[in-house]
Amino acid sequence: xxxxxxxxxxxxxxxxxxxxxxxxxxxxxxxxxxxxxxxxxxxxxxxxxxxxxxxxxxxxxxxxxxxxxxxxxxxxxxxxxxxxxxxxxxxxxxxxxxxxxxxxxxxxxxxxxxxxxxxxxxxxxxxxxxxxxxxxxxxxxxxxxxxxxxxxxxxxxxxxxxxxxxxxxxxxxxxxxxxxxxxxxxxxxxxxxxxxxxxxxxxxxxxxx
Numbered sequence: 001x002x003x004x005x006x007x008x009x010x011x012x013x014x015x016x017x018x019x020x021x022x023x024x025x026x027x028x029x030x031x032x033x034x035x036x037x038x039x040x041x042x043x044x045x046x047x048x049x050x051x052x053x054x055x056x057x058x059x060x061x062x063x064x065x066x067x068x069x070x071x072x073x074x075x076x077x078x079x080x081x082x083x084x085x086x087x088x089x090x091x092x093x094x095x096x097x098x099x100x101x102x103x104x105x106x107x108x109x110x111x112x113x114x115x116x117x118x119x120x121x122x123x124x125x126x127x128x129x130x131x132x133x134x135x136x137x138x139x140x141x142x143x144x145x146x147x148x149x150x151x152x153x154x155x156x157x158x159x160x161x162x163x164x165x166x167x168x169x170x171x172x173x174x175x176x177x178x179x180x181x182x183x184x185x186x187x188x189x190x191x192x193x194x195x196x197x198x199x200x201x202x203x204x205x206x207x208x209x
Contacts, residue, residue: 002027006034006062008054008069013155014184018068021179021188037061047071047085051126052133060131068191072123072183074157076104076145078111087156097156101149104160108147117145121161123183125191135194139186154178 005022007015007030019028031037040057044050048071055069073087083090083104091099108117123139142164149159151171159171163181170178179185 004029004066006030006058006065006067008058008067011155014070017175017179017184018070018188020175021185022192031058034062042071044071045085047073047122047124048126048136048138050085051124051136052128055126055128056131056133059128063130065129067128069126069128070123070184071126072121074104074119074121074161076108076117076119078113078117079107101157101160104145104157105147105149108145115144115147119143119145119161121157121183123187125184125187127191127194135191135198137187137190137194139183139188139190141181141183141186
């Protein structure tokens, strides 16, 4: 019997990453299994605020269910921390990953500097049940940004981000390797430790549909 967890996202790539990191002991579903749920407005000014908003809204709508919400993004030092909490919507409300990368590349080129452009991915995970946040965990990975994409792996800004200690982007690193050092992985390892110490197996089981 697997432990069940709802990830408060409709991003299949993100869900696959979390499932791979958690392993077969957990069964991760996401909001695609609950199309009737309305997504809350993510109007927080920090990653933690937005993660809590998403986790609390979904868990209030699905009583008894453990809900994990992720809010993450890219901070570029030369752009005063942008795109930051606006990472997913950097090129507009309906922007694709490619649109966001294109805007970032243009802005870096307009700086008139050859770089390197330092920055980091940040992630906050919020775990909630019955509309209340149980805990939050944070993770970050430092690196540099390119002005030309390299690789088609991962998602979001991965083809532009070279983590410290590596010579290639997240877009070129094998998923198994990326998942050991990413910002989301680091936050998730903290969350797993909290789950193991604070919840029993029965606590993390979902009620029947």
